[in-house]
Amino acid sequence: MEQQPFKYHIIALFILSILVFIIYTFANHLATPTRYTxxxxxxxxxxxxxxxxxxxxxxxxxxxxxxxxxxxxxxxxxxxxxxxxxxxxxxxxxxxxxxxxxxxxxxxxxxxxxxxxxxxxxxxxxxxxxxxxxxxxxxxxxxxxxxxxxxxxxxxxxxxxxxxxxxxxxxxxxxxxxxxxxxxxxLRAQTAIWGIFVGVLIMAALYNLVLYFGIRDRVYLIYIGYILSALILMGSVLGFGFYLWPVALQQLFNHYIVVSNYAIAFFTLAFCAMFLRYHKDKCWRYKLSLALLSLMFCLGIASFFIVEYISSQIFFVVLVFLYIVCITLIYNKLRSGFRWAKFYVISWIPLIIGAAIQPLELTGIIEYSFATRHAFLVAILCEVTLMAMALADRVRYQREKALYHATHTEQTKLLNSAMLKHAYTTLQLNQRPANLCLIRIIHFHSLSHILNQTQSAELIVNVAQALELQLSKEREFIHLENDLDTCPRIADLGNGVLAFVSVKTQSTHTLHANLSKVMKGLPKHYPVQGFDLQLSYSIGYCALDNENGFDSWLQNGYLSLAEAPHITSPTSPPKTMPTMMNISLATAFQNALKADQLTIYHQPQINLHSGKTIGSEALLRWPNAPYEQLNIESLILLAERTGLINELTLWVLDKACQDIAKFNYAGYTEHKVSVNLSAKNLMIHNLIEKIENTLLKHNVPAKQLKFELTESALIVNQQQMINLVEQLTRLGIEVILDDFGTGYSSLNCFVSYNFSTLKIDKSFIIDLPTHSANKVIVKAAIEMAHSLGLKVTAEGVEDATTQQLLRTMGADYGQGYYYSKAIAVDDYLLWLADK
Missing domain, CATH: 2.60.40.2380 (Immunoglobulin-like)
Structure with missing residues (x-):
């Protein structure tokens, strides 16, 4: 603690001790009259x-x-x-x-x-x-x-x-x-304490009325109602009310004193619920408060018609419930960390004691004295003083809350870019070298289509906590906020990007290695509503730039993120997740996969020259209602975005090999089955070994299995994909370039990759007889593939004219509705038998 604030604390404590001494001396004199009878x-x-x-x-x-x-x-x-x-x-x-x-x-x-x-x-x-x-x-x-x-x-x-x-x-x-x-x-003692009480309460009422007109918060009106009820009640109990109201009105208050008791109890509970913001929660405690308020209101009205000694006994019973409900409300807020209301909570201590002493003294349970006679009055004075402190504390809290919202994200409650900018300014003023480090959850934006805001925020917080733990192991990562409890190092920049700052002087290679080590410690799975979401990350970093400012520093950090952009063809719309895709569907999809409720259908591939069936493509289907009408491409995209694609691919591979074994058993030993591979499948540990084990499991030769890779898959991690294709080829498995014409691949891919077949996308084939430009493109693709020693499969053959045109152009194989739609394996065997 700094010296100057500490000095002021000493002065404040000294002033407090003087005030306590004055209050004690004054109270000691006021408490003496009944000693001198x-x-x-x-x-x-x-x-x-x-x-x-x-x-x-x-x-x-x-x-x-x-x-x-x-x-x-x-x-x-x-x-x-x-x-x-x-x-x-x-x-x-x-x-x-x-x-x-x-x-x-x-x-x-x-x-x-x-x-x-x-x-x-x-x-x-x-x-x-x-x-x-x-x-x-x-x-x-x-x-x-x-x-x-x-x-x-x-x-x-x-x-x-x-x-x-x-x-x-x-x-x-x-x-x-x-x-x-x-x-x-x-008389002097009574007059003094009455004057103090009335003066303080009237000033408090006026002050709260001013606050109401300034802030427009109805809690101040309720508090004024409490003050007026206290004046009426104590004016009747102690007698000074005859100096505040006309005699006839005060006599009315005395005759219906129980109504005044209900009034102060009513405003006490109403203020408690309102001040502690239970009207915002609408929880069962708030409903309980409303029920008790309604009961007290009705009993207060009934007290006008019930004999006083009977209504008094009823009130004492209600008072017990009032204490229980108020203590419940206060305890719940204390337990939930409602720290800004501490003065209000403390004010209940004298209030509860004083309110209990009054009826106990009046009924003879507690011995009478001047002090006990005025205990409730003194308790209300203490409550008013502490409430003034509570209101000041509430204003301070609201100011801190505004600052909190300016420096934290609304959803995740993590630090935002404002605190990152503050750190940048501090580092710049101190001329310290630093690196901005970023970690992004890959495809987080796509996950927003299946996760709601709360689930997305919980995911970010979960990753941030794990990242904070990893960063705490290294001293190079600075705190962005000097919070004594958490000292956070991370800022949430939105869209799945977390930022932190390294101040260690080191080479780019060393920093990259350190960040890679940090990234390995982040969670790879995240359960949400029964679904196991699989996560992957990318990293980026850039050095502090004292010339161009914070915005440039942050922009360079984004540019350095190692995640490759998602590239699609300019001629086709980007793949987006349909709005119906949500976490419930993802969970159902995962459960269906684990329960073996999915299946694969086969669509035949025909030799255009001999007319023989040379194989089929294995296509995923979800036959269970109400999912049978779902778009399969959207489900595949859902699997990619949620990390389920690898498990799904291995399942399809197993089912395809199982069907190949059926074909062999039926005598179709030359029949081949194509299975689609995604760029995501590169993450499968020991993929080649798993493929070999699956072939051995079903006793299927490698030559009867084919894999289809899309052009877009070739762009991501090219060297890994080249190695995978070479390994599959050595194993005896053909690899086909799928959806040719829809991506950005160059002719270099035909040289780099050891493909056996080129598959032309159906978008070029469906209207081939009437589309002259497509004819040129398809013919050129066929000639180019043949010159490179590749076979050509045309997908989307829907009539005899298209088949004949492709045969004339020299295409090798055809696939489409003209031959058959995709059908279940048993139906497909019957179809083969008919052919």
């Missing part, structure tokens, strides 16, 4: 007894005349309940001092409906009657907000206070007696 500060002694009247028929005279029915215990042992009953309390006060005492009795429950206090002197005479409660008329705001009485006890005498409590709601009423000075201290 009259029995602790003056020579006044108390005796307490009480009686609970479920019948609500007891009178003052009956209460006094039946002492045996009273319970002589302190008032904190009263079983305050949520039920309709009266409470009669007796306090015997004895002043043993030589002076008269002016006392104040504080009844700390401003929600009592009716509270009547009778003062009886030592002669048993009724001295005063005091009527309090929020249903009483013509009381002052002071008496409504702070229910109390003032009375005197003469020196060396005693006095009785009889208190009758009649209410339908929360009945617990802590009673404290104070001297005049102590009562003023209590």
């Amino acid at each position: 009259i029995n602790k500060t003056a020579a006044v002694y108390l005796e307490q007894s009480y009686r609970i009247d479920p019948s609500k028929s007891l009178t003052l005279a009956k209460f006094l005349n039946d002492p045996d029915a009273r319970i002589s215990e302190p008032f904190d042992t009263i079983a305050w309940g949520l039920k309709s009953q009266d409470y009669w309390l007796l306090m015997k006060l004895e002043n043993k001092s030589a002076e008269s005492k002016q006392l104040f009795a504080h009844f700390d429950n401003p929600m009592i409906d009716y509270l009547t206090v009778y003062q009886i002197d030592n002669q048993g005479q009724l001295v005063n009657t005091f009527n309090l409660g929020d249903r009483q008329e013509q009381l002052s705001l002071f008496e409504y907000s702070v229910p109390h009485i003032s009375f005197a006890i003469a020196a060396q005498s005693h006095s009785l206070l009889i208190i009758k409590i009649d209410t339908t709601g929360i009945s617990k009423t802590p009673i404290n007696l104070y001297g005049e000075a102590e009562f003023k201290d209590l």
Whole structure:
């Protein structure tokens, strides 16, 4: 950590310690009033007894005349309940001092409906009657907000206070007696904390209203609803609401206090779900929140018509479910790494504690004190403060999120070219030599036709993770981002291209060797929905150019990629994957291959001069519904793009040799079968050995097997293809140049490759009798092939006129619908028998 930021951290911690000390001192003074009741500060002694009247028929005279029915215990042992009953309390006060005492009795429950206090002197005479409660008329705001009485006890005498409590709601009423000075201290403490609470919440509401108009996020409106609910609820529970609202309205709030409880619970849950963005997820937790919100809304409305002590008990049950749901929502976000909401999560700690203390104190489970009485109020203050911090943290997170999206790809979440450009600028400023290195997934663009966006992104991430592991073994590859957790070295440039930077000074040959070593460590297979996708890669690299800039550096890197371009004939459209091709079809195709559900059909090849059948071409078919109508060329292309072509070729080879054995068994020992080879098949390990083993497996002579290679296959890895053709020829297998005329091959291929036959593409044959240009091309091709010692097969013969024209031109063999379409092997044997 740098020295200057650390210094500021020390200053911030020092300021925080001062603020904590001030808060502690202030809170300590506010928490003291109930410690100085009259029995602790003056020579006044108390005796307490009480009686609970479920019948609500007891009178003052009956209460006094039946002492045996009273319970002589302190008032904190009263079983305050949520039920309709009266409470009669007796306090015997004895002043043993030589002076008269002016006392104040504080009844700390401003929600009592009716509270009547009778003062009886030592002669048993009724001295005063005091009527309090929020249903009483013509009381002052002071008496409504702070229910109390003032009375005197003469020196060396005693006095009785009889208190009758009649209410339908929360009945617990802590009673404290104070001297005049102590009562003023209590009022000062209450006024201070009430003022702080109201001031902070009103400022918070105004601030959030401004934020709403600026940001237009409805979460701020929900939060304001929470603040207003808290003001109404606490104003009723603590009494200061009479200073905020008209008396009639505050009395209404007191009568329907349970509705206020439902309101604050409603906004608490709504804010929790909205702030944590569950409305974006629409998951079961969000639906659970909506269900509970609906329930609370309905119960809140019903509370207008249900007796308070019954609706209160229902609310306490709902409160348990509220806690469970909110904790579930918060826990799930914490587990999923919702780190920006940490202050909001922390704010729930005092809120949950304070909200639990309030009902527990009101119902007598927790002992009453000034601190517990105001615990929920303090909890809300803490929550508001922490929420302000949470909002600031959320703004910071949104700024970081915007920066993240500017430097990472949307789909893969990997670094993008912006971070690569940043690295380039840094290297350029430091004048460090570097090489841009690229690795491309071959045919990734074609895979986009069968993989959806999510699957493509997962593939890139899988390869990137493996590449990151390989790069971590070498110190020459720099980090593109100083992230303490990941320190990534890779940028995703899109379309299956991953980029990274080497800063090691080395020769091009050494760098190529290092990158080849890295590439070997990348996954060769990737499973997706049950399909085993086979992968291959190409590499590229270029040195840092300080002159032409980043764009030129990146462009040179793309140009250096070692993948050969896909070349097609200008006269034919490029091969594209049909839109129907997807990963589901690829999986079904792979499963059909493994389950031996594919088959090969045979299309005969005829000697144009003798009319005899000299062989056939083995053509792939998928006879199972609904796949029998699929275009086979598209399936072959699908197999090439997904890496399935090698497995498919070996399967076709095995089936072709199996059929040759059938032909031999039927007596057609000179019949030859042609199998198509792809440039991809060069990747088959020990291909020649596998071909020999297949021939031996079925006891088939090599001369009865032929392989057909397309012109485009000759362009890729020419030397490897030349070696393959030579090896096949030595083995006794004929190799045919297929689809002649549709590629870019030069005459040099006839010299370099040891072909036995040239096969003219059907596009030149189908309309041969009426197409003068095709006649010239076909005749020239036949003469050229014969001059080089090659036989000629014409594909696409569909009528007798075309057959006769080809025979006149000197073509050797013909193939097409004129003789037969491709048919299954058993049908083909019957066809041979008829011929």
